[in-house]
Amino acid sequence: MSDAQKPCEILEGHCAEPGVCPLSLMAEGTEVCIRQLLASPEVRARLRELGLGEQQRIKVLSRQANFICQVCNARLGISEEIAQAILVEPVSEPPSSGVAHG
DSSP: OOTTOOOSOOSSSOOSBTTBEEGGGOOTTOEEEEEEEOSOHHHHHHHHHTTOOTTOEEEEEEESSSEEEEETTEEEEEOHHHHHTEEEEESSOOOOSSOOOO
16 A cells, blocks of 8 residues: 555544554544554553553544543543554544535
């Protein structure tokens, strides 16, 4: 896959590799699969306890002061710093802001 074909929605910055981006770059409404945790061992262990482990699918609900994600039917707020340490791969496109077609 060429660098011109990036399968993830990027709001700012660049993907670490094709298809894998920090959670902090994902648009609201995007469903992603966690691929890697780039935090300290203690933080990685805590994230896994909260349901944010590798292969977990989550949805970005909000990108305000904190990132709000839906994880296992629960909403979880994480800081931008932690969101940058979670590498994800999109599994769905964010919803368009246009009128829905039926």
